[in-house]
Amino acid sequence: MTPARRGNLVEAGVLLAAIALPLILEALGEDFYIGFATRLLIFALAATSLNFIVGYGGMVAFGHAAFFGGGAYVVAFLMQAGIFSAWIAWPLAVLAAGVAALAIGALSLRTRGVYFIMITLAFAQMIYYSIVSLQSAGGDDGLPLEQRSTLAPFDLASDTTLYWVALATLAACLIALKRLAHSRYGRALAGLRQNEQRMEALGYPVDRLKLVCFVIGAGVAGLAGALLANQNGMASPTQLYWTQSGMLLVMVILGGVGQRYGGVLGALALLGLEEALGLTTEYAHFYIGLALLAVVLFAPRGLAGLAGLRAR
Amino acid sequence: MGALLEISGLKRHFGGLWAANGVDLAIERGEIHALIGPNGAGKTTLIHLISGALRPDAGRIVFAGADIGQHNMHARVALGITRSYQITQIFPHLPVLENVRLAVQSRRRDWGSSFRMCRPASADFRMLAEAEEWLGRVGLAEAAGQLAADLAHGQQRALELAMALATRPQLLLLDEPMAGMGPEESAHMAALIASLKGAQTILLVEHDMDIVFRLADRISVLVAGRVIVSAAPDVVRNHPDVRRAYLGDEVAP
Ligand SMILES: Nc1ncnc2c1ncn2[C@@H]1O[C@H](COP(=O)(O)OP(=O)(O)O)[C@@H](O)[C@H]1O
Numbered sequence: 419m420t421p422a423r424r425g426n427l428v429e430a431g432v433l434l435a436a437i438a439l440p441l442i443l444e445a446l447g448e449d450f451y452i453g454f455a456t457r458l459l460i461f462a463l464a465a466t467s468l469n470f471i472v473g474y475g476g477m478v479a480f481g482h483a484a485f486f487g488g489g490a491y492v493v494a495f496l497m498q499a500g501i502f503s504a505w506i507a508w509p510l511a512v513l514a515a516g517v518a519a520l521a522i523g524a525l526s527l528r529t530r531g532v533y534f535i536m537i538t539l540a541f542a543q544m545i546y547y548s549i550v551s552l553q554s555a556g557g558d559d560g561l562p563l564e565q566r567s568t569l570a571p572f573d574l575a576s577d578t579t580l581y582w583v584a585l586a587t588l589a590a591c592l593i594a595l596k597r598l599a600h601s602r603y604g605r606a607l608a609g610l611r612q613n614e615q616r617m618e619a620l621g622y623p624v625d626r627l628k629l630v631c632f633v634i635g636a637g638v639a640g641l642a643g644a645l646l647a648n649q650n651g652m653a654s655p656t657q658l659y660w661t662q663s664g665m666l667l668v669m670v671i672l673g674g675v676g677q678r679y680g681g682v683l684g685a686l687a688l689l690g691l692e693e694a695l696g697l698t699t700e701y702a703h704f705y706i707g708l709a710l711l712a713v714v715l716f717a718p719r720g721l722a723g724l725a726g727l728r729a730r
Numbered sequence: 731m732g733a734l735l736e737i738s739g740l741k742r743h744f745g746g747l748w749a750a751n752g753v754d755l756a757i758e759r760g761e762i763h764a765l766i767g768p769n770g771a772g773k774t775t776l777i778h779l780i781s782g783a784l785r786p787d788a789g790r791i792v793f794a795g796a797d798i799g800q801h802n803m804h805a806r807v808a809l810g811i812t813r814s815y816q817i818t819q820i821f822p823h824l825p826v827l828e829n830v831r832l833a834v835q836s837r838r839r840d841w842g843s844s845f846r847m848c849r850p851a852s853a854d855f856r857m858l859a860e861a862e863e864w865l866g867r868v869g870l871a872e873a874a875g876q877l878a879a880d881l882a883h884g885q886q887r888a889l890e891l892a893m894a895l896a897t898r899p900q901l902l903l904l905d906e907p908m909a910g911m912g913p914e915e916s917a918h919m920a921a922l923i924a925s926l927k928g929a930q931t932i933l934l935v936e937h938d939m940d941i942v943f944r945l946a947d948r949i950s951v952l953v954a955g956r957v958i959v960s961a962a963p964d965v966v967r968n969h970p971d972v973r974r975a976y977l978g979d980e981v982a983p
């Protein structure tokens with residue numbers, strides 16, 4: 419069997435297990451964990467979208483919370499205005515995050531390295547403070563959702579359905595990511611990561627290639643935010659705060675920068691650690707820091723590299 | 731029809747230093763035009779200005795009849811100006827073939843957009859075939875599957891030439907393509923450039939006078955940001971200003 423085929427079989431197996439998971443949990447009477455698993459999927463999606471920007475586009479962005487949390491607020495705002503349909507609200511969350519990224523990217527993509535990190539952080543904090551200072555956005559308390567979005571013909575009120583929707587979204591994004599990585603655009607991004615100057619000198623519109631990557635990553639984060647609002651029953655300012663951006667970056671680095679499953683593994687590891695350690699010790703962040711240090715020192719390709727999942 | 735490239739009064743300064751101080755230069759279609767001059771004369775700066783890596787402070791750059799002085803670099807490549815770098819610029823961690831394939835893919839006029847995200851690039855057979863052809867042209871067919879970083883220095887320079895050629899420029903700017911090469915590698919590169927003679931318009935910056943006088947149809951001498959002579963090799967060789975400013979008497983035949 420070729421490695422590619424074996425990879426496909428493993429993927430199919432994991433997907434089947436993931437589909438069956440809520441049914442198993444229900445049978446075991448551990449329904450509580452369905453919510454946790456959904457949260458995991460949503461963060462995996464958000465981290466994957468950031469990994470696309472950082473690992474595929476080569477842009478270390480430190481403001482992903484703006485798009486992630488922003489997507490959640492779009493759903494909450496629309497619900498306040500009486501729009502409950504996910505078919506309307508979620509695409510608008512994607513659109514809003516994409517448009518914000520278009521503006522932020524156009525202003526910051528000229529900068530590199532540390533400057534790009536700082537400027538994306540600054541923009542994201544601006545968005546955080548603007549939304550927190552809005553009375554209609556609930557200020558520090560955030561904005562509760564009256565109910566979950568409606569996604570006819572599916573019933574999102576059911577935790578299991580929400581889980582499956584999150585799973586389907588994540589799977590679709592991972593499949594799209596694989597296709598994209600091997601397309602002309604993906605190849606161009608690979609060139610860009612190694613030598614921007616050479617790409618420009620070959621006639622590639624470097625800034626536009628990067629901007630498109632930034633906008634796509636942000637749009638997917640907006641969708642993840644829309645899902646998270648439904649999972650949490652609210653849009654919360656902490657989802658917009660810089661610590662959230664940092665957490666997503668930690669997931670990407672833990673999981674594997676530029677590795678297709680980097681975001682997924684990173685989310686799994688970090689949220690898993692938090693869940694396991696958070697219950698028993700206050701020092702969860704210390705251990706997470708240690709894990710991060712170990713990865714940076716000993717496994718530059720992250721958990722995906724350790725697991726032999728080197729696929730883009 | 732006028733020259734392919736016409737530069738007039740081109741100026742660019744760094745602090746108080748005028749690296750281009752009123753450059754006038756014309757490059758005709760089909761010629762190999764050598765640009766020589768002492769270190770620090772402003773040769774690389776001129777390549778930067780023509781390719782769009784730098785913007786001029788004053789003066790005009792007219793390419794195929796259009797003023798391109800404010801175009802950015804990738805727009806100039808689309809118009810037909812491609813450069814190589816004095817310090818090798820390749821994609822070190824990509825296979826040699828992919829380095830050239832990316833150069834081929836960059837030609838929008840032939841293949842369309844590089845923003846296509848669905849179809850696998852490996853399905854563009856003609857791009858791959860063309861990339862292989864270019865590698866053959868520069869003698870790297872065997873190395874197609876290696877990582878570019880693993881090539882010898884001379885091979886990397888040849889790869890960079892293949893990449894520049896693969897954009898199918900009307901004007902090729904070569905900034906010291908033999909820099910850092912041993913005699914054998916230099917001879918190989920010189921032969922490659924000679925094989926382009928007549929078919930490809932080239933502006934060649936080069937220090938090795940043997941090679942310059944052998945390959946060039948015309949030679950311009952740049953001293954302190956100005957072209958002091960632009961003429962046929964024989965004229966340049968015997969020009970008194972050139973001898974004084976640059977060549978030194980011992981170079982004379
Ligand atoms: N980016 C820069 N900043 C400051 N000075 C520069 C820069 N680039 C070139 N120079 C100066 O301009 C002059 C011309 O440089 P250059 O074009 O590299 O010369 P050449 O290629 O002929 O050796 C030199 O004195 C060099 O030090």
Ligand SMILES: [Mg+2]
Pocket residue numbers: 773774775816
């Ligand atoms: Mg130079």
